[in-house]
Amino acid sequence: METRxxxxxKYYLYMTEFFAGMSVMAVELGAxxxxxxxxSSSQIVWTIIIGTIMIAMALGNIWGGxxxxxxxxxxxxxxxxxxxxxxxxxxxLVGKYIILGISALLVFTVSNNLLIWAAFLACMVIxxxxxxxxxxxxxxxAKYTVDSLEDNxxxxxxxxxxxxxxxxxxTFLPTFVTIPAxxxxxxxxxxxxxLLVLGLVYFISARTKLAKCIVSVVLFLVCSxxxxxxxxxxWETNLLYEGESIYNYLQVxxxxxxxxLSTNVLFGVQSVMPKSGGLTGMYYDYAxxxxxxxxxxxxxxxxxxxxxxxxxxxxxxCLEYFDGVTVExxxxxxxxxxxxxxxxxxxxxxKVTTYDGRAxxxxxxxxxxxxxxxxxxxxxxxFQMSSQEFFTMVRDHLxxxxxxxVNMNMHTDEEGNINQYLSDTIASVFDTVYxxxxxxxxxxxxxxxxxxxxxxxxxxEAAALEDSELKEMMQTVDAQMxxxxxxxxxxxxxxxxxxxxxxxxxxxxxxxxLGYYKQVFEEGGIQGLLESF
Numbered sequence: 001m002e003t004r005x006x007x008x009x010k011y012y013l014y015m016t017e018f019f020a021g022m023s024v025m026a027v028e029l030g031a032x033x034x035x036x037x038x039x040s041s042s043q044i045v046w047t048i049i050i051g052t053i054m055i056a057m058a059l060g061n062i063w064g065g066x067x068x069x070x071x072x073x074x075x076x077x078x079x080x081x082x083x084x085x086x087x088x089x090x091x092x093l094v095g096k097y098i099i100l101g102i103s104a105l106l107v108f109t110v111s112n113n114l115l116i117w118a119a120f121l122a123c124m125v126i127x128x129x130x131x132x133x134x135x136x137x138x139x140x141x142a143k144y145t146v147d148s149l150e151d152n153x154x155x156x157x158x159x160x161x162x163x164x165x166x167x168x169x170x171t172f173l174p175t176f177v178t179i180p181a182x183x184x185x186x187x188x189x190x191x192x193x194x195l196l197v198l199g200l201v202y203f204i205s206a207r208t209k210l211a212k213c214i215v216s217v218v219l220f221l222v223c224s225x226x227x228x229x230x231x232x233x234x235w236e237t238n239l240l241y242e243g244e245s246i247y248n249y250l251q252v253x254x255x256x257x258x259x260x261l262s263t264n265v266l267f268g269v270q271s272v273m274p275k276s277g278g279l280t281g282m283y284y285d286y287a288x289x290x291x292x293x294x295x296x297x298x299x300x301x302x303x304x305x306x307x308x309x310x311x312x313x314x315x316x317x318c319l320e321y322f323d324g325v326t327v328e329x330x331x332x333x334x335x336x337x338x339x340x341x342x343x344x345x346x347x348x349x350x351k352v353t354t355y356d357g358r359a360x361x362x363x364x365x366x367x368x369x370x371x372x373x374x375x376x377x378x379x380x381x382x383f384q385m386s387s388q389e390f391f392t393m394v395r396d397h398l399x400x401x402x403x404x405x406v407n408m409n410m411h412t413d414e415e416g417n418i419n420q421y422l423s424d425t426i427a428s429v430f431d432t433v434y435x436x437x438x439x440x441x442x443x444x445x446x447x448x449x450x451x452x453x454x455x456x457x458x459x460x461e462a463a464a465l466e467d468s469e470l471k472e473m474m475q476t477v478d479a480q481m482x483x484x485x486x487x488x489x490x491x492x493x494x495x496x497x498x499x500x501x502x503x504x505x506x507x508x509x510x511x512x513x514l515g516y517y518k519q520v521f522e523e524g525g526i527q528g529l530l531e532s533f
Contacts, residue, residue: 023170027188057135088130089192102122192220248333252339252343257275271344273343305372311344312340370403383496386425388429
């Protein structure tokens with residue numbers, strides 16, 4: 001067929017390659033943010049995303065090359081770009097429903113690795129097709145840009161360079177600009193819009209398929225407008241805030257008694273503020289034993305460091321119940337700190353440093369009476385804050401009679417679970433380790449020190465408390481606390497498979513919770529399941 005006039009300008013072809021490469025990386029990063037509120041942002045989820053996208057791109061390369069040889073019609077390529085653009089634009093609108101639908105289906109059909117299978121299938125359904133279409137761009141453009149064998153190496157190399165430069169920009173731009181500024185949904189729309197414009201410019205210049213162009217614009221606008229009226233947790237009616245930061249999906253909601261922060265829409269609570277003040281009924285209450293173990297009533301200056309500050313629930317409790325304490329925190333996500341001041345009444349005297357917890361310990365020389373490690377979010381456990389090397393740094397930043405308290409969630413009795421790894425690792429660093437399970441939750445609090453002096457005096461400290469509610473809570477901790485004997489399950493900087501260990505526990509907890517509903521479904525089908533709610 002006759003070569004379109006616009007294709008005689010190779011720079012337009014190079015820009016097509018540039019923006020296609022940019023869009024691939026932007027969609028990949030957007031995929032991680034779309035999946036994270038449901039499946040976490042662990043290395044496992046990233047592996048699924050990267051693997052799925054590479055499969056789609058490889059198949060697109062093969063298929064696109066064959067089609068370019070068989071029928072070198074550029075109309076087909078640019079129509080594929082338009083189709084990919086509309087599909088990507090629809091992801092913010094329909095993606096979350098696909099994720100929940102696949103998860104609900106697998107709940108009743110899969111017994112092991114539920115979250116892994118759900119994340120993989122969701123990624124396949126949502127992202128393979130548009131990225132397959134984008135994978136056809138490079139071989140097709142090579143067909144149109146190579147004029148002769150004498151310069152084909154230069155031409156293909158230039159195409160590759162434009163694709164790579166676009167991919168680089170598509171990596172940095174969403175992470176540091178579009179997602180923090182306007183969110184995941186608009187990021188998808190921005191890059192799908194770029195692809196759409198590429199296709200429209202081609203067809204408008206050729207004065208062909210104008211009706212299809214108009215339809216594509218209408219569909220894009222419908223997806224764009226609809227995406228603004230939906231949310232990740234679309235079933236929630238009491239949200240005070242829903243948004244994103246560089247690190248997290250963030251959700252603040254309230255009920256009659258509490259204001260709650262969550263970084264996951266399906267499970268897990270990261271911070272709770274009781275509206276009436278006082279104890280929370282959660283693991284923070286148990287962690288208040290640490291200042292008593294470290295002799296808070298005997299010291300004029302008492303310093304507490306919280307790694308994983310969150311919204312400051314523990315900091316507020318320490319200031320409320322203990323006199324003469326100074327509390328500072330480290331929180332990697334500045335947006336969470338902002339929400340702490342806006343919704344959770346974080347006291348102004350609490351200093352919060354925006355930094356990684358381990359990096360912060362490496363940068364300061366100060367020692368503390370208590371260090372609380374509260375940086376584990378469901379299945380998202382930073383491996384660098386779970387190893388022997390990390391806990392050695394914590395020990396070195398404690399005073400001689402200081403106490404470390406660690407909140408370990410996802411408690412299970414299965415041999416070789418994540419909490420056993422963490423406990424054994426800590427026991428290899430600290431001389432004295434005690435644990436206590438938090439009632440009615442999957443949390444376990446671990447207390448560690450160089451000596452057992454604090455543990456021995458804790459009972460007396462608890463009995464002398466004036467606040468009756470706190471006194472009762474501390475006596476409960478004293479009665480249930482058990483000394484922990486270390487084992488051989490160790491985590492190091494070199495080997496810390498925390499994602500796999502955490503995923504296994506979450507999978508087990510989900511199966512336990514859904515056991516009843518599975519039985520109802522097996523006996524009564526869909527109708528029986530609906531009647532059970």
